[in-house]
Amino acid sequence: MLLHGFALALTPGNLVYVLLGTVIGTVIGVLPGLGPTASIALLLPVTIGMDMVSALIFLAGVYYGAMYGGSTTSILVNIPGEASSVITCLDGYQMARQGRAGPALGMAAFGSFIGGTAGVVAVMLISPWLAEAALKFGAPEMFALLFFAFTCIGGLTGKSRARGLLMACLGLLLGSAGTDDIHGVDRFTFGTLYLRDGIGLVPLAMGLFGMGEILYNIEKREETGAVLETPKDLLPTRQDWKDSTLPIARGSAVGFGIGILPGGMPAVASLLSYAVERRLARHPERFGKGAIEGVAGPETANNAATAGGFVPLLTLGIPTNSVLALMLAALMLHGVTPGPLLLVKWPDVFWGVIASMYIGNVMLLVLNLPMIGLFVQILKVPYSLLSPLIIMFVLLGAYALNNSVTDVLATILFGILGWLIKRYGLEPAPLVLAFVLGPMLENNLSKALIMSRGAGLPFFFSRPISATLLTLAVLVLLYPLMRAGWRWAAKRQAAEKRV
Amino acid sequence: MLIDRVLGSVAILLAAIVGVVSWRYGVGAASLPGPGFWPLLIALSMAGLGAALMARPGPAPSSPAAGASRWERFAVALGTLAFYVLALEPLGYLAATFVLLVVQLRWVEGRSWRGSFLTSALAAAISLIVFRAFLNVPLPQGMLPLPRW
Numbered sequence: 001m002l003l004h005g006f007a008l009a010l011t012p013g014n015l016v017y018v019l020l021g022t023v024i025g026t027v028i029g030v031l032p033g034l035g036p037t038a039s040i041a042l043l044l045p046v047t048i049g050m051d052m053v054s055a056l057i058f059l060a061g062v063y064y065g066a067m068y069g070g071s072t073t074s075i076l077v078n079i080p081g082e083a084s085s086v087i088t089c090l091d092g093y094q095m096a097r098q099g100r101a102g103p104a105l106g107m108a109a110f111g112s113f114i115g116g117t118a119g120v121v122a123v124m125l126i127s128p129w130l131a132e133a134a135l136k137f138g139a140p141e142m143f144a145l146l147f148f149a150f151t152c153i154g155g156l157t158g159k160s161r162a163r164g165l166l167m168a169c170l171g172l173l174l175g176s177a178g179t180d181d182i183h184g185v186d187r188f189t190f191g192t193l194y195l196r197d198g199i200g201l202v203p204l205a206m207g208l209f210g211m212g213e214i215l216y217n218i219e220k221r222e223e224t225g226a227v228l229e230t231p232k233d234l235l236p237t238r239q240d241w242k243d244s245t246l247p248i249a250r251g252s253a254v255g256f257g258i259g260i261l262p263g264g265m266p267a268v269a270s271l272l273s274y275a276v277e278r279r280l281a282r283h284p285e286r287f288g289k290g291a292i293e294g295v296a297g298p299e300t301a302n303n304a305a306t307a308g309g310f311v312p313l314l315t316l317g318i319p320t321n322s323v324l325a326l327m328l329a330a331l332m333l334h335g336v337t338p339g340p341l342l343l344v345k346w347p348d349v350f351w352g353v354i355a356s357m358y359i360g361n362v363m364l365l366v367l368n369l370p371m372i373g374l375f376v377q378i379l380k381v382p383y384s385l386l387s388p389l390i391i392m393f394v395l396l397g398a399y400a401l402n403n404s405v406t407d408v409l410a411t412i413l414f415g416i417l418g419w420l421i422k423r424y425g426l427e428p429a430p431l432v433l434a435f436v437l438g439p440m441l442e443n444n445l446s447k448a449l450i451m452s453r454g455a456g457l458p459f460f461f462s463r464p465i466s467a468t469l470l471t472l473a474v475l476v477l478l479y480p481l482m483r484a485g486w487r488w489a490a491k492r493q494a495a496e497k498r499v
Numbered sequence: 500m501l502i503d504r505v506l507g508s509v510a511i512l513l514a515a516i517v518g519v520v521s522w523r524y525g526v527g528a529a530s531l532p533g534p535g536f537w538p539l540l541i542a543l544s545m546a547g548l549g550a551a552l553m554a555r556p557g558p559a560p561s562s563p564a565a566g567a568s569r570w571e572r573f574a575v576a577l578g579t580l581a582f583y584v585l586a587l588e589p590l591g592y593l594a595a596t597f598v599l600l601v602v603q604l605r606w607v608e609g610r611s612w613r614g615s616f617l618t619s620a621l622a623a624a625i626s627l628i629v630f631r632a633f634l635n636v637p638l639p640q641g642m643l644p645l646p647r648w
Contacts, residue, residue, distance in 0.1 A: 045636075049635050049636075162503075162548050162551045162552045163503070163506065163552065165544075165548050166506065166510055166545065166548045166549070166552065169510075169541055169544050169545045169548065170545075172541045173513075173517065173538070173541050173545075176537055176538050176541065180534040182532075182534075183533065183534045185524060185525075185534040187524060187534055187535075187538065188520070188538075215573070215576065215577075218569065218572055218573050218576045218607060219568050219569060219570070219572075219573045220568055220569065221569065384604075384608035384609065384610060385604075385608070385610070385618065387603070387607075387608060388599075388600050388603035388604050388607070388608060389600075389618075389622055391576075391580075391599070391603065392596055392599065392600060392622060392623075392626065393626070395580075395583060395599075396596075396626060396630065396638075399587070399638070399639075400630065400636040400638075403637060405584060405587055405588055408583070408584055408587065409584050412580045412581075412584065415580075416577075424502050425502070426506075442537040445532070445537070446532050446536075446537075449529060449530065449531075449532055450530065450531060450532075452529075452530070453530050454528065454529045454530035455529075456529045
């Protein structure tokens with residue numbers, strides 16, 4: 001099957017798409033402001049005309065490329081291209097200031113390659129097994145799994161769980177607009193025809209992430225740091241390799257593990273990897289001052305997490321972060337229903353994507369190191385020139401979806417929402433994820449309730465899988481309360497002892 | 500602190516409105532949930548979360564530190580967006596995009612007249628060609644006497 005996938009992915013047309021995807025993705029990743037989510041949102045309309053496998057291959061390439069491009073700006077300019085590169089700024093930029101930008105970039109590239117490839121191998125091995133297991137899931141189990149995913153997503157991002165969950169609820173609300181699946185009743189459509197089909201994911205995502213970011217930057221323009229000159233020597237030394245081997249190995253494991261979980265964003269993976277490396281290092285005080293382990297580990301982890309995220313997406317149809325939610329939208333746009341049956345009904349899609357991930361990783365390594373000079377030039381383009389062009393592209397993409405000005409309006413309105421969210425330090429990601437998960441949650445809940453013939457909640461707990469998942473979800477939700485309770489109890493004990 | 504209280508009260512208000520509307524859609528029974536069942540659940544959760552936020556405001560969110568607000572530019576930017584929505588179909592893609600870009604480049608971003616005109620013309624034309632010819636996406640023609648594309 002994998003060979004068939006390679007055969008598909010290696011056709012000249014698809015190879016071009018992999019190439020285009022990774023290059024465009026890297027360029028967008030290098031540009032400040034647009035992260036992988038915004039990039040994929042912007043490029044989704046472009047893929048409508050492509051055939052299904054090519055579209056996915058292209059978008060996967062963009063995703064990988066954007067991850068890689070983000071680390072370039074982190075190392076050279078101390079500005080993270082997107083969330084998962086924030087950690088790379090810590091030691092990567094310090095290395096650059098010490099004249100070691102080359103090895104930093106090189107190690108980031110190699111680490112990303114190894115992490116990504118290891119991740120793809122793991123995806124390939126685990127997915128068929130997981131899909132088989134998931135076929136035994138009924139509506140109650142799916143609901144429990146989705147609910148667990150939902151609690152993780154709302155709770156793991158940002159500083160305040162309540163805020164994250166509230167954003168998620170808003171997403172659920174937006175997702176419920178439109179014609180109700182089971183009864184055919186129009187909900188929250190305000191009598192308009194446009195809202196009958198529900199709010200579109202692409203205008204929502206483009207508005208929240210792309211337009212919102214631009215509007216925020218118009219309101220408050222930040223000064224960018226000085227761009228360093230093109231580094232000449234890109235290969236890490238033998239000592240660098242010695243120092244980085246274990247961090248890379250650990251990064252791959254940590255990254256993939258996090259990537260599979262709901263809410264497992266590559267940013268979390270790189271953070272965790274950095275923490276682990278610092279804990280395990282013999283001289284932890286070197287971290288933050290240019291330790292190459294601080295670049296190798298996190299960069300490997302975030303690529304492994306990127307690959308890992310494809311497991312739940314392709315086997316269960318559950319996206320674990322906003323980028324994958326958009327990939328889900330892309331799949332559905334092309335008539336593919338993701339879920340356990342994807343491997344059975346559309347094996348081309350699965351194996352084609354896997355093969356293209358291998359190829360994409362290789363391409364990134366081979367292309368990006370020599371093309372560093374080009375990317376440095378891109379970094380020098382002033383943002384004042386880029387900002388209006390990006391706006392144009394967003395509006396164009398919105399119109400291109402359905403030839404509808406209403407989509408353009410929707411994108412702008414969500415852009416304003418995105419600006420507000422960013423301005424007040426809130427998180428847009430839980431909103432998008434909940435927006436996608438919401439209809440699935442409701443669907444499975446309704447089906448499960450109908451199955452239960454009025455038994456309600458006890459029904460879910462009578463089945464082992466859904467009972468376990470629901471209990472886990474409740475634990476996730478209540479964990480902060482429990483921690484606060486313990487701390488309060490401990491303080492009381494300490495106070496009593498003093499008396 | 501403040502943000503949590505505001506967010507909390509907005510959440511409770513929204514939850515109340517949604518709750519009432521959901522009730523009117525019909526909630527149904529546990530054996531056959533109605534159209535309002537799911538939105539009602541959401542409303543209840545939002546009310547709970549809103550109350551939690553108001554009772555125990557969390558740590559201050561990490562608002563990215565930045566300079567002073569540039570409200571005039573922001574207002575102009577919003578104005579161009581409103582213009583675009585209204586003018587896209589009557590004026591056609593080329594003209595509307597050109598105006599959007601010129602105003603943005605000149606007044607929001609403060610670039611020179613010549614640079615703005617040049618960039619806008621090029622960008623509008625190239626994007627039209629790429630999307631129309633290569634990606635097969637039809638774009639509004641508009642009422643201006645321009646060659647049909």
